[in-house]
Amino acid sequence: MKKTMIAAALLACGSGSAFAQSAVTIYGTVDAAYVRESGGAAGTSNKITSGAAAASRIGFRGTEDLGGGMSALFTLETGFRLDTGEVDSSGTIFNRQAFVGLKTRAGTLTVGRQYTPWHQALTQVGDPFSTGYAGGAKNLFPDFGSNVRASNTVMYAAPATAGFTADIAYSAGEQGGDSSAGEQAGASVGYASGPLNVRLAYNHKNSDVAAAPGVTPVNRSVGRNLLLAANYDFKVVKAYFAYSKDEGFNSAPLGNNSNPFGGVPPTASTDGNEMLLGLSAPVGAGTLLASVMRKDDKTSFNQDARSWGVGYLHPLSKRTNLYAVYGSIDNENGAGYTVANNSESGTGDRAFNLGVRHNF
Template sequence: MKKNLTAILLAVCTASAHGQTTIAVYGLVDVGLTHESGGMAGGVTKLTSGVDAGSRLGIKGQEALGGGLAALFLLENGFQADTGALGQGGLLFGRQAWVGLQGRYGTVTAGRQYTPQYLSVVLADPFASGGAGDTKNLMAPTGNAASRMDNTLKYVSPTVAGWHAELAYGAGEGSDGSAAGRQAGAALDYGAGPLRIRIGHHNRDNDTASAKGMGRAANTVVAAVYDFGFAKAYCAYGINKGTNSSLLRNNANPYGLAVVPVPSRDSRDLLLGTSVPIGAHTLMASYIHKDDRSVPDRDASQFALGYRYALSKRSLLYASAAHIANRHGAGYTVGSAIEGGSGNRAIDLGIQHAF
């Protein structure tokens, strides 16, 4: 695996040297110290990777084909900087892997890509889907609405008067047929001046033929950001419907032994947040509420605070803390950009460098 990655990087450097295309190698390394508490394991302290943002190594390129048409690709590997292990379950390019064409009528790409709905949630998160305040602790994607889609064709329209649209389709391609695990998503995005609004939707059929009769999971979110100059305000409202549209967590199974995932068919998410830049310093805060409309009404609320200090344009120090108040047996945990947590409270301290 290491030899394969080395060969790819050497090939990239060779292509760039001959000027065949525009190619860039980039990455990010994030390592932090995390203390989690309030779970069945008690207090847990660990040095881990991908706390504020997932550690990654990427290669991207573009070639002009003439007539305003260009070929482009992106390969992005996720890894654990604390151990050197591959991320995303051991996939070589688990974060993203796609190739496509871009022209005057938009961009079409094929491969492993982010869902339009997930990109909508990230837009409204002052923590940018990382740190202890990560939206993934409570909001979709959990359960059926994953952040990435495999086997995906995606179209992004040109921007007209501040508006652009996205469409994505991913075939299931499993042993139970292409309908099992099939995914589709869409987004409508508007940005002009200090305002950005995005509506994202994700739909996924259940993963097996035996579960197809149970219907499908659908997640819709409306996200907005307004930049006042001295601060940014964030807001999002999500609607989750269908089996596994949001994976609730119960503190204990009937035998009281372990945390058990409980599928929900109907829930709502609300996020309110802010970020305040002060020179090299940035303060963040957010509130997220999960309104479970299934029986037995396992609601939860998360309160989070964060701080980033820019050492330079590429390096920063960060700290974040969050607490989740679970109700009626819910067992949501505070995680980070890459890992789920072990308890309903966490505090993080770390360093990040981008290149």
């Protein structure tokens, strides 16, 4: 059960009115797993890891009623490694999410470090594994780096109307002398009604480096990602679909850039697409998950890949699950795709996860 505190308890000087209208919620995920990875040049790896299903984290979420249908809100969320107790990104505090905003009847405006609309569409709509576990979309889809989260972001989300949703985001590059260098933008539009949930998302990323004293300017092609994600609940089974088209520099970053299989060095595609077909189905007390994916690299390297994954989630309560998941990748022409999980990019073309996840 989420732990809720009155915000005025944190603000000792707050008034009685603030005490009644403001609240802060502490939430998080604690996830640990045994992970076995094989097929890479470094050989088989057996380890205890954190966040195979969903990254271990602790967060603070707050709201304040400002009256007239307006409220203030914030989220501060940090990740940590359960296996070692360390933060999962050195030199950061709230590396996962850190934003503040206002919500009105006209929509919600937030400012700070946030998830991209492209990532949200893949996680919430297109992937039965929600981009976690050994079977998740991260195995072939470019769900890494700033495709997942972007700093310096202003995002507007329209209120849901008759099943339709929409959002738009802009991330400033913050490089002097060139307003477009380093900037990123994204948007999505979706429709959810009854058993159908579909969303179209776009991501636009400029990786240029602006000229500055001691800095050589760099001009690169703009990275673009277009994603169509959908699922349909047939009751006995829920079907999933995702298709992403990627073009330009850094549009499809590899999770593991260190030549994990030896031989021909893998090269991040600058022209390609990915497709996923998946399902989730109730089996016994738990849920069966499965997906198949393929990567079509249209560059001259032709580094295609295919992947499949299957898993079973067994609930011990509403907040605690056991899981067992297996994923496999078939790389072609020196492609370097690795079986990932939610928190790690992976080291080989096969992996098994056995773990427990608790949400609070």
